[in-house]
Amino acid sequence: AIQMTQSPSSLSASVGDRVTLTCRASQGIRNDLGWYQQKPGQAPKLLIYAASSLQSGVPSRFSGSGSGTDFTLTISSLQPEDFATYYCLQDDSYPWTFGQGTKVEIK
Amino acid sequence: QVQLVQSGAELKKPGASVKVSCKASGYTFTNYYIHWVRQAPGQGFEWVGIIDPSGGRTNYAQNFQDRVTMTRDTSTSTVYMEVSSLESDDTAVYYCARRFCFGGTACQYDSWGQGTLVTVSS
Numbered sequence: 001a002i003q004m005t006q007s008p009s010s011l012s013a014s015v016g017d018r019v020t021l022t023c024r025a026s027q028g029i030r031n032d033l034g035w036y037q038q039k040p041g042q043a044p045k046l047l048i049y050a051a052s053s054l055q056s057g058v059p060s061r062f063s064g065s066g067s068g069t070d071f072t073l074t075i076s077s078l079q080p081e082d083f084a085t086y087y088c089l090q091d092d093s094y095p096w097t098f099g100q101g102t103k104v105e106i107k
Numbered sequence: 108q109v110q111l112v113q114s115g116a117e118l119k120k121p122g123a124s125v126k127v128s129c130k131a132s133g134y135t136f137t138n139y140y141i142h143w144v145r146q147a148p149g150q151g152f153e154w155v156g157i158i159d160p161s162g163g164r165t166n167y168a169q170n171f172q173d174r175v176t177m178t179r180d181t182s183t184s185t186v187y188m189e190v191s192s193l194e195s196d197d198t199a200v201y202y203c204a205r206r207f208c209f210g211g212t213a214c215q216y217d218s219w220g221q222g223t224l225v226t227v228s229s
Contacts, residue, residue: 031213032213032214034215034216036216043202043204043219043220043221043222044152044216044219046215046216046217049209049213049214049215050209050210050212050213053209053213055217087151087152089152089215089216091213091214091215094154094157094166095154095168095169096142096154097154098144098151098152098153098154099151100151101151
């Protein structure tokens with residue numbers, strides 16, 4: 001199975017900060033990657049698909065980039081509602097695998 | 108709008124089985140695969156398997172090959188996941204999620220059920 005490694009595991013940031021999260025695949029997955037936001041007690045919400053395409057209804061401050069093995073999710077200006085845990089998910093091959101998550105906390 | 112509604116929380120003893128349902132609405136049920144994933148308390152996600160609601164074909168994660176069965180009922184637009192021989196490590200929130208393929212190729216989960224907590228304890 002393809003392993004997905006996210007870094008950092010957690011970070012503290014302030015409202016208005018630019019934040020970059022990283023996800024690395026154990027082998028090349030082209031651009032077959034999505035990013036999700038999960039808040040406590042809720043199901044995840046899709047933010048980005050195909051590594052860089054913004055899901056409908058998601059604010060434009062979220063952006064994704066990368067291809068092959070290295071991917072990033074950037075939040076250009078952190079808002080109060082963005083404090084959550086973020087996961088990457090590869091859909092290149094079964095079994096689909098998730099990163100272990102990055103928790104974004106308030107500084 | 109697309110909705111996936113799962114059955115309620117379950118408490119099971121080790122060795123027992125559990126069957127979780129996921130009822131779909133707001134779209135053509137047979138057009139989209141449904142995946143099941145689980146999340147242990149305070150942990151990340153683990154992929155359990157997939158079912159094609161059209162023909163019923165399934166694909167399970169190797170870790171669950173011998174213990175999980177996914178089925179569907181097209182008359183009620185409901186998919187089911189049954190896990191047998193439960194152990195304490197199976198305690199988790201189980202989610203169903205719809206696989207949506209953007210442009211036919213880039214597939215992700217665009218809709219999720221609310222999750223079903225399965226607790227395994229003696």
